[in-house]
Structure formats: structure tokens, C-alpha cells
Amino acid sequence: MTSRTIRAWLLAAATAVTAVQGQVLSPGAPPPQPAPPLSAQAEYMRAHFNQAMVVHAAIIRGDLGAVAPAARMLAEQDPGLMPAGSAAHVNAMKEAARQAVEAPDILAAGQATARMLTACGNCHRAVGTMPALASRARPPVGGVVGHMVDHQVAVDLMLRGLVVPSDSLWRQGARAMAAAPLHARELPVDSSVRRELAPTEERIHRMATEAAQATDPFARAGFYGQMLAGCADCHKRHPKIWGPKP
Ligand code: HEC
Numbered sequence: 347m348t349s350r351t352i353r354a355w356l357l358a359a360a361t362a363v364t365a366v367q368g369q370v371l372s373p374g375a376p377p378p379q380p381a382p383p384l385s386a387q388a389e390y391m392r393a394h395f396n397q398a399m400v401v402h403a404a405i406i407r408g409d410l411g412a413v414a415p416a417a418r419m420l421a422e423q424d425p426g427l428m429p430a431g432s433a434a435h436v437n438a439m440k441e442a443a444r445q446a447v448e449a450p451d452i453l454a455a456g457q458a459t460a461r462m463l464t465a466c467g468n469c470h471r472a473v474g475t476m477p478a479l480a481s482r483a484r485p486p487v488g489g490v491v492g493h494m495v496d497h498q499v500a501v502d503l504m505l506r507g508l509v510v511p512s513d514s515l516w517r518q519g520a521r522a523m524a525a526a527p528l529h530a531r532e533l534p535v536d537s538s539v540r541r542e543l544a545p546t547e548e549r550i551h552r553m554a555t556e557a558a559q560a561t562d563p564f565a566r567a568g569f570y571g572q573m574l575a576g577c578a579d580c581h582k583r584h585p586k587i588w589g590p591k592p
């Protein structure tokens with residue numbers, strides 16, 4: 347697989363929710379019915395989700411400058427456009443987005459974003475909806491890029507665990523994250539930088555083991571924010587080359 351197709355796959359991460367899961371047809375089955383049109387509310391929610399993913403990718407990249415403009419759209423949205431539900435959750439979400447806009451560093455931005463995603467999940471739970479967020483197949487790549495794709499898949503699962511919210515997706519993601527340590531010798535840098543970066547990677551994997559045990563949404567948000575900041579620790583060394591692309 348070329349790096350161009352990997353990149354396309356990673357970009358699809360940000361818009362995964364717009365893809366309806368493929369239908370499997372058996373021979374002789376009637377042709378698939380066209381999907382019913384989305385309600386205005388569902389359209390709005392999808393746009394919202396995609397915007398949240400832009401913030402999320404900027405944090406993973408360690409690109410603080412790109413966080414604020416993306417988070418501002420969520421912080422300043424018209425609450426009247428949100429589905430009817432709990433105003434308290436909408437406020438909590440906007441407040442967390444505002445904290446991401448004003449965050450002085452990536453850790454603070456990661457923590458605020460994790461709280462924002464938790465507020466999405468708290469509202470979904472409160473109004474009794476479970477949004478179906480599509481998942482993607484992992485492309486067959488190895489090496490550092492393959493390891494990063496595993497990271498991204500694990501983070502996606504944990505994110506869905508927060509937003510849906512879903513205990514099983516959260517645990518599945520945290521376990522996947524704990525399971526795939528990167529060997530420091532694989533990092534494409536010289537040995538002194540490698541010595542500096544290896545503990546970050548170890549910390550992320552250790553944290554994922556603890557995160558898998560967490561059941562409280564706020565505790566989960568705490569782990570998640572720190573993990574995103576861990577991704578950023580490495581990527582911000584080469585923000586144009588390492589990490590998910592803008
Ligand atoms: C006011 C409570 C509330 C908040 C806050 C909220 N949502 Fe939703 N969300 C809903 C409701 C209600 C639906 C169902 C809408 C429908 O299908 O008509 C929904 C549906 C969704 C869907 C599925 C749309 C589809 O394809 O059918 C996604 C994705 C989503 N929300 C993401 C988010 C994200 C991400 C956030 C936070 C940034 C968020 N939501 C915050 C209430 C909320």
C-alpha cells in the first residue's frame with residue numbers, strides 16, 4: 347500500500363461518520379433500497395462530529411495553532427440548531443470547546459477536547475440515542491506507519507466509546523492501544539531523539555491499560571486527554587511530516 351492510499355484512509359477517519367456501513371448482498375437478494383434521507387438534525391450532528399474530528403486530529407498532530415479555529419466553531423455554534431435535549435449538556439460541550447480554544451498548551455487542549463467529547467456522550471445517553479458511527483477496515487501496512495495506523499484505530503474506538511457512549515468500544519480501544527508497543531529502534535530518528543521519545547510511547551501504552559479499567563466518564567476523559575497529548579509529544583517534533591495530516 348502506498349503512503350498516498352494510507353493518507354487517504356487516514357483522512358477518511360475524519361469523515362468516517364458520513365459513510366454508511368457497506369451492505370453485503372447475497373445472490374438473488376433484492377437490490378438494496380436507497381438510504382432514507384437524513385433528518386436535518388442528523389445532518390447537523392454529522393457536520394458537528396466531523397468538526398470535532400478536525401479538532402481531534404490537530405491535537406494528535408501537536409498543532410496547537412490549528413486547534414483554536416476548529417474548536418471555535420463548536421464553541422460558538424447556535425444552540426438552537428442542536429437537537430432538542432438537555433441544555434446543560436449543550437452548555438457543557440460548548441464550555442469545553444471554549445477551553446480548547448483558549449488552551450495554553452496541547453495537554454490542556456487535549457483535556458478540554460476529551461471533556462467536550464464526553465459531553466456529547468452524556469447528552470446522547472440523556473436523550474436515549476446511540477449514534478451509529480461507521481468503522482473502517484485497517485489497511486495492511488507494517489513498520490512505523492502500520493504501528494501508527496494501529497494507534498489511530500485504537501484512538502478511534504476509544505473516541506466512539508466516549509461519544510456514543512459505549513463501554514465495550516472504550517474497552518476494546520484501550521486494550522488495542524495497550525497491545526501494540528512501538529519498538530524504539532523503529533523510530534525514524536537518530537538515537538538521542540529516540541531515547542527521548544521512547545518513554546512517551548511507553549507511557550501511552552501503560553496509560554491505556556489503566557484507561558481500560560476506568561468506568562466513570564470523567565475519569566475516561568482524563569485518560570483520553572493525556573493520551574492525545576502523548577501522541578502530540580512525538581508528532582510536534584515534525585508537525586508537517588508526523589501524525590495525521592490536516
Ligand atoms: C442536545 C444533546 C446532544 C449533544 C450535546 C450532542 N448530540 Fe449528537 N445527537 C443528539 C441526538 C438527539 C441525535 C439523534 C439525531 C437524529 O438522528 O435525528 C444525535 C445524533 C448524533 C450523531 C448521528 C447522526 C446520524 O448520522 O444519524 C452523531 C455522529 C452525533 N450525534 C455526534 C455528536 C457529537 C460529536 C457531539 C459533540 C461534539 C454531539 N453529538 C453532541 C443529541 C446530542
Ligand code: HEC
Binds near residue numbers: 581590
Ligand atoms: C514515540 C513517538 C510517537 C508517538 C508516541 C505517536 N506517534 Fe504517531 N507518528 C510517529 C512518527 C515517527 C510518525 C511518522 C511515520 C512515518 O511517516 O514514517 C507518526 C505518524 C503518525 C500518523 C500518520 C501515518 C502516516 O504516515 O500517514 C498517524 C495517524 C499517527 N502517527 C497517529 C498517532 C496516534 C493516534 C498516536 C497516539 C495514540 C501516536 N501517533 C503516537 C511517532 C509517534
